[in-house]
Amino acid sequence: MSLAFLFIRSRCLPFIALVGLLSVLFLGATSTAQAQIEFDREPISYSDATPRDPVAKLQERLKQGNIALKFDDEQGYLKSVLEELKIPASSQVLVYSKTSFQLRKITPERPRALYFNDDVYVGWVQDGDVLEVMSMDPELGAVFYVLHQDQLEMPRFIRDQGQCLTCHASSRTQGVPGGLVRSAFVAGDGQPHFGAGTFTIDHRSPFDQRWGGYYVSGSHGQMRHMGNAISPSRQEPEAIDREAGANVTDLSTLVDLDPYLAPHSDLVALMVLEHQTQMQNMFTLVSMESRLARHHDGIMNEALGRENDYVSDSTGRRIASAGDKLLEYMLFKDEFALTSPVSGSSEFTREFQQQGPRDSQGRSLRDFDLKTRMFKYPCSYLVDSAGFKSLPTPAKQYVVTRLHRILTGQDTSEEFAYLSATDRQAILEILTETQPKLWDDVVNEAVEEEQGTVAE
Structure with missing residues (x-):
């Protein structure tokens, strides 16, 4: 997944709904598992263990009938899920790279939205089939879920059965189930130019390597980043117009913001996001x-x-x-x-x-x-x-x-x-x-x- 969320690769497709969310976080997690810890054996038993993360607790409250999720025709369960998990709309960041299993519904004109707090990350795609969720368990690390965007009497978060870990348990996540933020050179249809390389980013990353495939709203003076930019050429994918994407405080000239909960993709939220995911890893x-x-x-x-x-x-x-x-x-x-x-x-x-x-x-x-x-x-x-x-x-x-x-x-x-x-x-x-x-x-x-x- 890619909180990019997570660059979800095609081989993750079978259950990638989960992975999708993480595409926003982990924009482009490919599978390099040479440093992966053996977390599916004792004493961790990741796949068999009962999670204690915030989404697992929310699911139990739903099961007991203590709460009910509200559905609306515009964003499905999104608003209700954010409210129950105490995730602020101000955390919204927008990702326009095709790095989710719902890639056919994602373009620079229809970016995926990511919302997060200290413990949970929720991804939403316009007319998407599911909400994509990554929730942090104190012992298991990242646990991945999807919530189908169909109005049901008893909606249920479905836990990933391991497909997401193909992308989200690699050297890029310290070899454990986790998230990452990745930056890439992205074409006009939202497809990353993988051949040009990608960057896994956190607070140590050079500013000019950050946020390729993201919309970025905010001011940053003379520094330049890769956000708000389209790569016009497969032959020269790195030839993006960083100047045009710099210091953009109003995204309405770049994308229709009406479908989203907030009119921004906040630069400071992105900085916190990239620090936080690797800290949790x-x-x-x-x-x-x-x-x-x-x-x-x-x-x-x-x-x-x-x-x-x-x-x-x-x-x-x-x-x-x-x-x-x-x-x-x-x-x-x-x-x-x-x-x-x-x-x-x-x-x-x-x-x-x-x-x-x-x-x-x-x-x-x-x-x-x-x-x-x-x-x-x-x-x-x-x-x-x-x-x-x-x-x-x-x-x-x-x-x-x-x-x-x-x-x-x-x-x-x-x-x-x-x-x-x-x-x-x-x-x-x-x-x-x-x-x-x-x-x-x-x-x-x-x-x-x-x-x-x-x-x-």
Whole structure:
């Protein structure tokens, strides 16, 4: 899928309805699975496990008759689904590349719309057969669903049976079930020129590689991107008019916006989207690596007659490696430095920042900078998400303990030298006030180290 959503490839077609949504997110996920984790075996058992993601919970409420979805002739169940999942219309971004299984209904004149919050992504196509949904489970990662756009007494979200994972569990998603945002050179009919290459984008990506196949509304000064542009030639697909697509604040001159919930495809929403999808993939990577490693230790401990809670050196290294990768991304290592201020064209920026939480000085990890970098305080707001809070204890303890050492200056590793003392102090204070239990794992680690020293 492609939250592009997800570039859904033709071989995903059998059940690609799910995949479609992710086409908006993952504009063009092809299958390169050489780094894929074996998440369909114990202890994860992705396909057989009962999900606990927001859509699974919504489905249970529907089943119990606690709520009912409302249907309308224009967008089907879209408005009702967004309302129940608390997804704002201001998050709308529009994708005109043919990167969904509903590709015949998608063109630059009829783009697919994507809506999202911290946990769920919903894709809608004009006159589409289904709503496409990707929902984040704290242990399974991305879980994919479709909801048929037929008026029924009891509508039901249908979970993908694995076809979506052909595209959405690859090296582009850290080898786990997840989402990604991709950028491509797109022809006038919406078909990407795959031969010209595509870009998987996040907050580290150069600005000029972003958003090919997307409409983009907002201001960005002298920087240029690939959005709002059509590739006129198969022979020279990269020859797009970036200038014409720059600093567009009114999309009505490019596309008919009447069928959509909002008149924009907000630049800041796109920036948040591309950061968020890979951050969630990192959480899933750490979770699955930790669980698989500990499961292997359990088998070996039994076979070798070791204590049940024995942790091998290889497991420790495996958890640390994944944890370090998460920390670098969470603390915005190698973030692309903005060379011009950027601003969106909707209420997304204001509404996103209002979600908090805030410390006694009124600061939040959701506060934007948008002048030289995305956020004022370079630590992902998703540290307050279920994906982070549900990390297995050994992995969470490693990540939180090292995070504390980085922020307090005890960890002087060169890879985090870019963080100023002011940034470290601000992040530490915000986290300490808004998540008072976060550092419990640091205390536990310190106690364990002290006990180990005394024992020696």
